[in-house]
Amino acid sequence: MSITDPAGRETIRLVALIGSLRAASVTRVVFDAAVELLPAGVELGEHALGDLPLYNGDVEAAGDPVAVVALKAAVEESDGLILFTPEYNRSIPAVTKNAIDWLSRVPGDSPLSRTVTGVVAATPGRHEVQGVRRHLADSLSGISGHFFDTTLGIGSLNRRSTDGHLTDSEARALLEGWLSDFASYVDRHR
Ligand SMILES: Cc1cc2nc3c(=O)[nH]c(=O)nc-3n(C[C@H](O)[C@H](O)[C@H](O)COP(=O)(O)O)c2cc1C
Numbered sequence: 001m002s003i004t005d006p007a008g009r010e011t012i013r014l015v016a017l018i019g020s021l022r023a024a025s026v027t028r029v030v031f032d033a034a035v036e037l038l039p040a041g042v043e044l045g046e047h048a049l050g051d052l053p054l055y056n057g058d059v060e061a062a063g064d065p066v067a068v069v070a071l072k073a074a075v076e077e078s079d080g081l082i083l084f085t086p087e088y089n090r091s092i093p094a095v096t097k098n099a100i101d102w103l104s105r106v107p108g109d110s111p112l113s114r115t116v117t118g119v120v121a122a123t124p125g126r127h128e129v130q131g132v133r134r135h136l137a138d139s140l141s142g143i144s145g146h147f148f149d150t151t152l153g154i155g156s157l158n159r160r161s162t163d164g165h166l167t168d169s170e171a172r173a174l175l176e177g178w179l180s181d182f183a184s185y186v187d188r189h190r
Contacts (some may be wrong), residue, residue: 012183012190014044015078019085021050021094024164026157027122030175031084033166034120037176042183044082047074055101068102072111075103080116080186081144084138087123090131093138104143116189117144118182119151120175128153146189152178 002099016034035044049065064072075081085096090101103112119131119136131169133151140146152174155159160168166175 009041011124012042012080012186013040013078014080014082014084014183014186015074016044016046017049017083017096018046019049019083019093019099021095025086026161027084027086029157029161029164030120030122030154031167032164033172033175034082034084034179036068037172037179039099039180040056042179047071052099054103055098055105060105065104071099071102075111075115078115079190080118080182082114082120082182083123084116084120085132085136087121087129087132088151091135092132096132096136100139100143112140112144112145114145116146116148116186118148118178118185121151121153121156123153123155124158125155127153127155128159135159146185148182150178150181 016029016031018025018031031046038044052071053059053065053067083096086093104110117140119133121132123129130153133153137147137149137151141149154171154174159169160166166172
């Protein structure tokens with residue numbers, strides 16, 4: 001059964017993957033702020049990646065492990081996917097890329113090919129994390145059913161957050177605007 005808001009519109013259900021496993025992650029700070037800044041009629045829940053094994057074709061051939069089945073189901077059951085990710089060595093961290101690799105399987109029947117995907121990248125550095133955003137755009141534009149090519153980068157997160165909370169008003173406004181645009185894109189393509 002679909003869920004509708006008081007105006008009769010169907011709720012947009014988004015799933016988030018966070019490409020950092022550490023507790024004090026700045027990427028998680030951005031995810032937590034996103035949950036606070038969602039437009040009306042949009043839900044966002046995390047699917048944790050801590051138990052996801054490294055992609056291995058032999059393991060896959062024997063049958064997707066439980067954590068892979070759960071990840072694929074979480075994406076299939078949502079209207080859209082947001083990858084919240086750090087940047088490592090000007091590119092995609094293994095945690096983020098490993099989730100994409102599992103979700104891209106198998107060609108022709110991949111959960112990624114049936115969803116709408118967006119990217120929010122975060123760094124304590126004083127820049128806009130262009131490397132990971134560009135590499136994710138290159139990858140996802142080919143394999144995601146619909147890729148929202150306006151990726152968002154939020155830098156200087158140590159200065160912009162306090163006690164794990166995104167406090168900088170400019171960063172919060174940027175994130176809020178991006179979430180609104182992404183939700184509209186998902187609504188058009190789901
Ligand atoms: C292996 C490694 C490579 C990194 N490379 C980059 C980089 O290319 N660009 C960047 O902005 N930060 C880079 N960093 C710093 C990360 O942005 C920083 O550790 C950040 O806190 C990681 O995200 P998290 O807090 O969500 O775990 C790197 C960190 C590590 C451990």
